[in-house]
Amino acid sequence: MAKRGNLMTFREDVRVVDATIRDGGLCNNFYFTDEFVRDLYKANQEAGVDYMEFGYKASADLFDPEEFGKWKFCRDEDIYDIVGDNDTDLKIAVMADVGRTNYKRDIVERSNSPIDLVRVATYINTMPAAIEMIEHCAKMGYETTCNIMAVSKAHREDLKEALDMIGKSSANAVYLVDSYGSLYPEEIRALSEMYLEKMDQYGKQVGIHAHNNQMLAFANTIEACASGVSMLDATMNGMGRGAGNCMMEQLMGFLKNPKYQLCPVLHFIEQHMLKLREEGIVWGYNTAYLLTGRLNMHPRSAIAFSKEHRYDFERFYLDLDQE
Template identity: 30%
Template sequence: MIEVLDCTLRDGGYYTNWDFEENLTRNYFEAMEALPVSYIEIGYRSLLQNDYKGEYNFCPDYVIANARRYMPSKKIGVILNEKEIKPGDLRQLLGSCVGKLDFVRMAIDPANWKRAKSSAEEIKKMGFEVGFNVMYMSKWTAEYPSFIDDIAALNGVVDSFAMVDSFGSMYPHEVVEITCRVKSVLKCKIGFHGHNNTELAFANTLAAIEAGCDIVDATVTGMGRGAGNLRTELFLSYLSSKEGWNVDFNRLSTTVADFERMKEQYGWGTNLPYMVSGFNSLPQKDVMDWVTRRFYSINSILQALNNMKDKKGDNLKLPEFNSDKQHFEQAIIIGGGPSGANAAKAIKQLITKRKNKSMCLIHASSKNAGYYKDLDIPQFFCLVGNEGHRLEKVFADFDPDRISCVLPPYPRKMGTYVPEKLLGKSYELTDVTFSDLYQDSHTALALQIALELSVSTLYIAGYDGYDGLIGENERMLTQENEYLLSRIVDNNRQMEVATITATKYKGVKNLSVYGLLTE
């Protein structure tokens, strides 16, 4: 009989950074205990890393104990990211879990399965059921032609072998073919983990079952990396209707409601970019990053996906920015926050007051640009993502001789839209020198422009930050901006940097534009 493995907290953690509220996890655990789900994979078990990840990326012992408390009858396990561990790490990672966890799976690149076999042997000696989650199923035949025959060496080592449709790109007949081949080689339980880019996760799961699959992965509301997975509630409803399984729908609906509310905030599930990436077997990590970062338009993302498919960067090559080595004593970066509009009168007066200084404006976003259209100083626009379309609506009011558009360095992953009338006014940076992260963001471009122009005094307006409880997009944007601002301050002591409107951002000197007017 088919068995269900729910991995909601593990796979859903890609959206929440593996932090979940206690009430939600308790409801989830209680529901899983009451439902006909055999295996619960509660998260990753990871070594200490340099960036923050939450509870369910590390699954400390108390998390495991809590899961066992609410799910005493279930097989509870964790997954390891095989590329991040060595056999010598396993005692440190899993030693305290002996007798507390039932199974350990490993997420594995098919190119590394032999290396993973050594780790599996050590894990099995520790008393755990051992599972392989092998990625990139759609590429096995073309890129790893001997893989399925070679994994016969895993017999006697692994207790389960899950085939992962990483790109959500497979069709049911392909799933049947590969499942049958794997079944002919391996004697362990065979599993299937389907991603839902093309909305075929359910159909592909049924195809895998038809071909003899033993274990099916699913997540509540389909929560999971990128486009997400087979929905647990959908599959259990099917099993109740078609196979007569006893499903406690009251318990199920309680946890589904919790995750549906979270879905309103994070927005997982398939969409046009995920569909295109699925049909072309393109990586989910990049697409997920682009989709959740709001300054990328759908057209930009689709162009980037086409570039990835064709294995090329953005094919629009532009002249080098500031090849004539302009220099400005002072510059003001205008962001998209409300203060960029509210303080526009004062900022323009400050520019007039300092007319003896060479000054320019740098628009990190064109959202507030219209307030500065009447200035007779050079203005630079950061052209990232959807800004070209937004700029088309405002540039008609500007003196074209005072406008320049600046793009990230070539080649760019993201497709770039440059308004036709601004092609002769558009340039690209040769490099982003002050930061190794977020190099194609609005803020990174604006700060690099200031560096290229040898600015001595840099004022920043319209970087307000956020009040109260914020969503994931706002949190990510805050993290980006604070990192970039700290880098420009730390690495460029010769440049005076200060915000001049009210801001929640830390680490940068905060002055008042109104106070500057009294100097």
């Protein structure tokens, strides 16, 4: 498949999605101050970001609202409180996890909601449930994406089947999600081509959500983009679970569309992200994440290792390798 675009021009189909609150919320149980969220909303507008993901639409029956900040639940009224009528070019997104969202109750008519896009997150084995959610959301008037997580663990035949299911559904796009940060650029290119080949048939877009376990999140994002992937996830300073994500400042430095602006992102990092780190919120690459990424494993053991301030990497690696 040919390369799409080049380093001198820009592609009109590219969309940047800020996932700071959602993926970053996994680092601080979604306890962001309103000031943080308001300033982020403003920074994203100024930077030309296309979508801002506010968090998860998790069911309050399954998760205790006393244990999480409000962006775990993304009640429409809480989003309205930040964005008002959102009379801007920045669209509002939420993530809805299969099996963790009471979507029939909580995802209402779009005309009564500040939300524009619902991103349905699923593993490969719950595709029918994902499609059901997508159809509900589409019927309610939302844009939808299907985000197949942990694709590095999926079999190719299952993945092809899943892509056809999404192709035939009402979803606007499918996301290539490297949850474990284990994929190398050449694997990302091969998967991007597979996703694009399928989605081109159905007239749908492809997105990329990369993790930085092996320090490849930015490289994988721009390589996917060069292959034709058009929805690009990033987070401020890379804030996200474990090793974090592609950084918004990296992506804004790369993209050539003049609407994308790096300075508002740098300003926001100065204003807010450094403070979060000072407060003890931890994210970003370290050697332990490299090892789980390399072994194509969930980063939970590396998160625990890091929290315990352990530095016996060799022992950790040998133990992982026996699992």
